[in-house]
Amino acid sequence: MTQATTNTTDDQPKMEVKSSWSFLRSHMREYGILFALVAIMIFFQITTDGILLKPVNLTNLILQNSYIIIMAVGMLLVIVAGHIDLSVGSVMGFVGALAAVMIVNWDIPYPIAAVLCLIAGGIIGMAQGFWIAYLRIPSFIVTLAGMLVFKGLTLWLLAGQSVGPFPKQFQLIASGFIPDLFNGEDLNLFSLFLGVLVALIIVGLAVRSRMEATKTGSVEEPFVFFAAKNGLIFIALIYMSWLMADFRGLPNVFIVMALLIAVYSFITSRTTMGRRIYAIGGNEKAAMLSGINSKKLTFFTFANMGVLAALAGLVFAARLNTATPKAGLGFELDVIAAVFIGGASMAGGVGTVVGAVIGAFIMGVMNNGMSILGIGIDWQQVIKGLVLLAAVVFDVLNKKKG
Amino acid sequence: MSTILEMRAITKEFPGVKALDQVNLSVAKGEIHALVGENGAGKSTLMKVLSGVYPHGTYTGDIVYDGQVKSFGSIRDSEDEGIIIIHQELALVPLLSVAENIFLGNERANRGVIDWRSTRKGAAEVLARVGLDEHPDTIVDNLGLGKQQLVEIAKALSKNVRLLILDEPTSSLNETDSEKLLDLLLEFKSRGITSILISHKLNEISRVADTITVIRDGAAVSRLDCSAGISEDDIIRDMVGRSLDDRYPPRIPHARDEIAMEVKNWCVTHPLHAEREVVKDVSFFVKKGEVLGIAGLMGAGRTELAMSLFGRSYGAHIRGEVSINGAPVHLPNVRSAINAGLAYATEDRKTYGLVLDDTIRRNVPLADLEGVANGIVVNNAKEVAVGNQYRDRLNIKSSSIEQETVNLSGGNQQKVVLSKWLFSDPDVLILDEPTRGIDVGAKFEIYTVIRELAASGKAIIVISSELPELLGITDRLYVMNEGRFVGEMPTEDASQEKIMATIIKSGDQA
Structure with a gap:
């Protein structure tokens, strides 16, 4: 028989954005x-x-x-x-x-x-x-x-x-490590530059997709979380690239990994395949x-x-x-x-x-x-x-x- | 004759649905009592209440068995009293032997160690009583369905059965095996075992039953005494006699003269049993703007027909011709069927219809992802727009399109499945039991969508076991029974009695 009708959510659609707490719970x-x-x-x-x-x-x-x-x-x-x-x-x-x-x-x-x-x-x-x-x-x-x-x-x-x-x-x-095209003294400036660039791109993309979502009215994530998450990612990336630039720069493998992560993230989340x-x-x-x-x-x-x-x-x-x-x-x-x-x-x-x-x-x-x-x-x-x-x-x- | 069982004013509610409403059932000792009614009338629910599948406390009313009020907490309790139910889907473990199956859960053992000699001997005894000439060590999987059914009954006998309940025991048996089974019931009767027989096959019922209780819409509507001599027509009238209020949107004919899809000489055999033909030489057509119904009992082959047409999703040795919009088409897989303009919304939305853990937004475009993508990249904005569009159009009640479909009610899940197929923009839409298990309000909304689609020139094929529904929303009907189309009629000339009579006559001939 119809057993699955207990846990229905037949309430009227809510238009207001969920509270921060309930959002956190559902995205724990x-x-x-x-x-x-x-x-x-x-x-x-x-x-x-x-x-x-x-x-x-x-x-x-x-x-x-x-x-x-x-x-x-x-x-x-x-x-x-x-x-x-x-x-x-x-x-x-x-x-x-x-x-x-x-x-x-x-x-x-x-x-x-x-x-x-x-x-x-x-x-x-x-x-x-x-x-x-x-x-x-x-x-x-x-x-x-x-x-x-x-x-x-x-x-x-x-x-x-x-x-x-x-x-x-x-x-x-x-x-190997990527060469420093900028000839930094103690610091691999090119590595730091790349790190900052990547951080900027990631945060930029996130902002863009949030603006898109705002336009279509499908924003779920409260702004505080959005800002905190992206801020954390931004600072962490720059800090990490600064740390590594201080040693010998970004390893070649790191670049390969970053590319793979980017490409496969895109494939899994955005493509029909x-x-x-x-x-x-x-x-x-x-x-x-x-x-x-x-x-x-x-x-x-x-x-x-x-x-x-x-x-x-x-x-x-x-x-x-x-x-x-x-x-x-x-x-x-x-x-x-x-x-x-x-x-x-x-x-x-x-x-x-x-x-x-x-x-x-x-x-x-x-x-x-x-x-x-x-x-x-x-x-x-x-x-x-x-x-x-x-x-x-x-x-x-x-x-x-x- | 004394009464062995009396069920008094049984009421069983599921959330939102009253499955049984004040049902009374009285069974005399030593009789064969038939329980008849349409699919979903509440027969099986009543038997589940009796056997403790729905334990005491989840229903109201009394079960009086052997003169005492009983409150069964589980199947085990009812079995201890000798009430054994044999379900439509057999409950045998296919890779165990006959003897092991007979004593499953009731093993002949000393302190946990199975006594094989006693097991085999006991099995041989009950097998002899049901007239099954098979060795107890035979693996159940190697037996035909008829013999498996007998093993089930032998299992019941091994538990000292006093009241045997059989739910559609002959639905998957051939004529000879059915006859044997009915003879066996008569023999049990002579030995004093009481049986309750649930069946759709009225010819069988009139052959063996002493008393008939007809259940309709969760209520026992009549009790017929067979010794007084009753006709099948009487039973049918009681089974279907309900009025059609305005539970259906107005039926304005939209059928055009162009044929949208035509199928000729379609034959399908069972994927595992090559000798079983499930669809036999079926030919039909559906016009643009027409709502076509396919009526029939469960197991008539309607779903098999639809799925085999939909890119050969079911069956083997599929033969026949299909043309869509006048051009012959070859549909070897689902993708080609979708591309040819066909869509099939399944009867089992949870298993075959939805990715339950995914959101409404991600389920809707699944059959036509290209429709929300630029090349291979999904366009989020477009996808959200499509999701919201169908959520509004079909009135899908949800917090947002980001809600996972597993948390939706049955009616709203069905609307998501429907949305998916509407978005693929088919010319011919096959809907298999589109309103199964959903509430009246959602049903009406789905009927309205069906009529609107017809008005826009789509051809709709509705498969349904609910005759009132077919009579309420279709323009024309085919009747299917045992793999064949056995009748065709315009809906305005059709009635439930007429459809039932068509089914039963074709069954009697076979």
């Missing part, structure tokens, strides 16, 4: 995670006597987590589409090994090798996506198989040895009956994941300056945890790129902070596990209440 998730990151950073900044935000440590933090963030962006699409990819760690290790064998053993020029590696990642993603999208084999199974296969192939490719070192130029992918991926994750049957080609999109998300895992593999190999059989081991779990901490739903259809990135930073800051404090790897794992659980429990309870 989005702000909660940002608050959590800020709180965790403040906590470690204090407990580590300010080491956390020292320029050199901040730069390290970003370098250390770059490959997790690169993969988290791809994993977000996969999870939003209602799937999971357990193979990314192994694929990443495999591609790193492939790069090492091509560049070090076969003397293939590194730009060509890098392109070939990205293509290989795409093919691996497609090979897995084919089974999942077209034959409807559960992604958990397919990528679990992929994880074993590529772990094995990495061992075979490297013959159990570490292969390296890479040419200087290749290493710069991960360890992004919308369709959310729709198939939210309700695949309804999406298919709305004419959405769920097979093609699922296939795409896995192909895309493969390319990003390959990119992460290149960055990781370049950073370590060697390809080892153990590279990427267990990284898939960090990546998946980052996406779920960032608010994505296991059932699909929910999650944002920025959330996943913040989730990755939460994990990264905790790793870094706890290492500085000298907490052993044993307790680090326990604490990280509990944080993941807490984030998801918070999510579920919050949803029930709302």
